[in-house]
Amino acid sequence: MKSLWSYFFVGVLIFGLGVHSHQASAKSNLVIGITQYPATFHPNIDSMLAKSYVHGLSRRPITTTDASWKVVCMLCETLPTLENGGAVLEKTPDGKDGIAVTYKILDAAKWGDGMPINVDDVIFTWEVGKHPKSGVSAQEGYRRILSIDQINDKTFTLHVDRRTFDYNDISSLNLLPAHIERAKFKDPAAYRTQTAFDTDANNLGLYMGPYIMATQKTGSHMVFERNPHWWGKKPAFEKITVRVIENTATLEANLLSGGVDMISGELGLSVDQALAFEKRHGKKFNITYMPGLIYEHIDLMLDNPILKDQKIRQALMYALDRKAISEQLFGGKQPVAHSSVNPLDWVFDEDVVTYPFDLAKANALLDEAGWSNKVKGIRMNAAGEPLRFDIMTTAGNRTRELVQQVLQSQWKAVGIDIRIKNEPARIFFGETVTKRKFDAMAMFAWISAPESVPLTTLHSDDIPTAGNNWAGQNYTGYRNPEMNALLEVIETELDRGKRVALWYKLQNIYATDLPALPLYFRANAFILPKWLSGLTPTGHQFPTTLWVEDWAATN
Amino acid sequence: MLSFLARRSLHSLIVLFVMSFIIYVLIGLMPGDPVDLMISADPDITSEDAIRLRAIYGLDQPLWSRYLHWLGAALTRDFGYSRLYAQPVWDAIIPALGNTLGLLISSLTLALVIALPAGIFAATRPYSLSDYGINLAAFAGLSIPPFWLGILLILLFAVTLGWLPAGGTADAGGATALWERLQYLILPIASLTIAGVGGHTRYMRASMIETLRQDYIRTARAKGLSESRVVLGHALRNAMIPVVTVIALDLGVLFSGALITETVFAYPGMGKLIFDAIMGNDYNLALVGLLLATALTLIGNLLADIAYASLDPRISYAELDR
Numbered sequence: 001m002k003s004l005w006s007y008f009f010v011g012v013l014i015f016g017l018g019v020h021s022h023q024a025s026a027k028s029n030l031v032i033g034i035t036q037y038p039a040t041f042h043p044n045i046d047s048m049l050a051k052s053y054v055h056g057l058s059r060r061p062i063t064t065t066d067a068s069w070k071v072v073c074m075l076c077e078t079l080p081t082l083e084n085g086g087a088v089l090e091k092t093p094d095g096k097d098g099i100a101v102t103y104k105i106l107d108a109a110k111w112g113d114g115m116p117i118n119v120d121d122v123i124f125t126w127e128v129g130k131h132p133k134s135g136v137s138a139q140e141g142y143r144r145i146l147s148i149d150q151i152n153d154k155t156f157t158l159h160v161d162r163r164t165f166d167y168n169d170i171s172s173l174n175l176l177p178a179h180i181e182r183a184k185f186k187d188p189a190a191y192r193t194q195t196a197f198d199t200d201a202n203n204l205g206l207y208m209g210p211y212i213m214a215t216q217k218t219g220s221h222m223v224f225e226r227n228p229h230w231w232g233k234k235p236a237f238e239k240i241t242v243r244v245i246e247n248t249a250t251l252e253a254n255l256l257s258g259g260v261d262m263i264s265g266e267l268g269l270s271v272d273q274a275l276a277f278e279k280r281h282g283k284k285f286n287i288t289y290m291p292g293l294i295y296e297h298i299d300l301m302l303d304n305p306i307l308k309d310q311k312i313r314q315a316l317m318y319a320l321d322r323k324a325i326s327e328q329l330f331g332g333k334q335p336v337a338h339s340s341v342n343p344l345d346w347v348f349d350e351d352v353v354t355y356p357f358d359l360a361k362a363n364a365l366l367d368e369a370g371w372s373n374k375v376k377g378i379r380m381n382a383a384g385e386p387l388r389f390d391i392m393t394t395a396g397n398r399t400r401e402l403v404q405q406v407l408q409s410q411w412k413a414v415g416i417d418i419r420i421k422n423e424p425a426r427i428f429f430g431e432t433v434t435k436r437k438f439d440a441m442a443m444f445a446w447i448s449a450p451e452s453v454p455l456t457t458l459h460s461d462d463i464p465t466a467g468n469n470w471a472g473q474n475y476t477g478y479r480n481p482e483m484n485a486l487l488e489v490i491e492t493e494l495d496r497g498k499r500v501a502l503w504y505k506l507q508n509i510y511a512t513d514l515p516a517l518p519l520y521f522r523a524n525a526f527i528l529p530k531w532l533s534g535l536t537p538t539g540h541q542f543p544t545t546l547w548v549e550d551w552a553a554t555n
Numbered sequence: 556m557l558s559f560l561a562r563r564s565l566h567s568l569i570v571l572f573v574m575s576f577i578i579y580v581l582i583g584l585m586p587g588d589p590v591d592l593m594i595s596a597d598p599d600i601t602s603e604d605a606i607r608l609r610a611i612y613g614l615d616q617p618l619w620s621r622y623l624h625w626l627g628a629a630l631t632r633d634f635g636y637s638r639l640y641a642q643p644v645w646d647a648i649i650p651a652l653g654n655t656l657g658l659l660i661s662s663l664t665l666a667l668v669i670a671l672p673a674g675i676f677a678a679t680r681p682y683s684l685s686d687y688g689i690n691l692a693a694f695a696g697l698s699i700p701p702f703w704l705g706i707l708l709i710l711l712f713a714v715t716l717g718w719l720p721a722g723g724t725a726d727a728g729g730a731t732a733l734w735e736r737l738q739y740l741i742l743p744i745a746s747l748t749i750a751g752v753g754g755h756t757r758y759m760r761a762s763m764i765e766t767l768r769q770d771y772i773r774t775a776r777a778k779g780l781s782e783s784r785v786v787l788g789h790a791l792r793n794a795m796i797p798v799v800t801v802i803a804l805d806l807g808v809l810f811s812g813a814l815i816t817e818t819v820f821a822y823p824g825m826g827k828l829i830f831d832a833i834m835g836n837d838y839n840l841a842l843v844g845l846l847l848a849t850a851l852t853l854i855g856n857l858l859a860d861i862a863y864a865s866l867d868p869r870i871s872y873a874e875l876d877r
Contacts, residue, residue: 046593046641047593049596132607139607141599193641197641218823219831245821247818249706250818250820250821253710253714253722256721257717258717259723424834426592429592430586430588430592434594446598462602470591
């Protein structure tokens, strides 16, 4: 019997030694864990954070916004401005105010197969982008370009139909390699199923970043290797594997067992999960929190007769202790929001109308609004109706459900009865929010960009109705002519001084009218190995991977 | 037997055809469409873009028209394009199908290899200490939630001991040797096996106890046959009939129902694929995935019927067909 046990233990030991090798991860390779797999690798079809993240390793936009929130060149030599003469004001053929912007592509810039990146690629990308059948999801940016002049192989001028303050930011013009994709675009209607990005995704010629995508397995992982034709700083890692693990508990286990080296901040753990992880294993990793542009808020249904009353909306804000929520649930890592404009944005107004936690003010406003009687702690109006709202969010989103419960108890303290009524994301976003079927409150987030004009969420033309086929994102039904005028003028105001004044006005109207209740800006939690250096969180929609050549393994 | 197989195949095709319509309509009636999901992820999509995209994806057509279009194409073996994976449906399904079948066959075989002898052993010693022990283990296997079991296995074997990878597939870990590749399967298979052993042990035990009470078993014992001969030679065939039914039904459930195991172990299989397709409004992928699950259940039932006939000589194919 004793010998049997000995055999067993020896067997276990051999098994353990035999399999232990998987943990070893040489520092010439980096394994990143993320929670989502891209639906398509085509850069201009179907916007998705996972795709932006992996394209950051293998592709470069012409311009982008850097970690200091400034628009910079990536594929171009100099950022064209009105001051340096790269941009020139002009009239469009139909006499409107337009602008001509000239870019020069870097001489050294090449696709991964060695073909130079040139103006032909720019023109082809524009042709695909504006074609109604190409499947490109957001075409507005392409439609605004009236024509493109080819100055030489590397220089081109865009003639744009309006003068917007972000005239030189063409980060959404993601270049397509004409020498590969033109043949696929012969039948524009079939292009989205024929594109080499999905039928031949390992073709080197699709990429022009420090890495090329060498292999991938749908739903599982993508492997990136150094691009032989990369012209910039040599990236430190020979190979980067991006593994997709949707379950965050499994993602954590993979990090602890060495299955992944780091968890991306853009698509990883939520802040509360990261804080819990930090308590248990914080000493083994560098954990960085970066507040970002994901604006968590509660859309209010302004067609609701009770919520139509501004006093009620303001009372709802005064009754909330959002600072305490941020401190207690998120360790203070997620800043309180006062409007949709992030405090990190240069147009943020420090003196914007705010709603500090003030129960007395909340109670006074509710009394003034005619909800002064209390029955069993719930306020009633003169008709004996209770002050009651349904709050909805995505079922299964642990963080939102937790916040929802805190909101419910805080509002109960001023006599507002809140009923939680959550739905799966598929139904919540697919029907309830988009078709404005929520009765009172819908809690979700908007992903924004630096100095992003909230035209589609606040302009009254963008209220979804059956008549416009439920298009538009002004789900609250907010109508304010002053806001409409501001939204229209901000975009075309080139003078920074004048523009910032308009932004201040917008934020204050928003904070006073409260079409939505601002909660907080979500932060990203980057869980990195101690030996990784050079990764700088951006806080906006452009991922850290766009600067992957700065990442390094250090002792 | 051949005519039986032919008739059953025809019946199965009719069931699949009807199911394709029901599934397509049910998915189509779910709230929202793929464009709604695109809009929620991209604030730059304008009203004009939304209308254009709905026309491109055919979502501006009535449901019946979309179904007829799909059916017409399916009859020419074109099952459509997966919006979620940007590839033809079969290209998305085949790798996941391979993964799932590997997982399913291994775990089911292992579960049966353990559960059937354990159930027989317990049934032949009812209410003994060993019977209680086996029952306890079976109930434990049945009761542990699969996601919790999965996490426990990962914590023990991947995080604490560091013996096995915490999840994913061999390609993601850069494994090439067969043994290295197999390591990625051990924990998901163990998780599914533990869950399966409990149920099958209970079925086998109950069925065997019931069979051992039959008169012909008493007769066999009276003839002086050894207990092993009585159990394995006489009782087992009859006791297997209800167990075979359960195994057959399990095929379809395991095929699409290993979702939790696949999610916990980041294993790209059919359960996850079908779930994502339904949640992501990928009509073509969800439809074909669910039809495959239906087909597998039908095949499982067909195999069960064939097994009945071979286990019980009193059952003829003509009776099964009635």
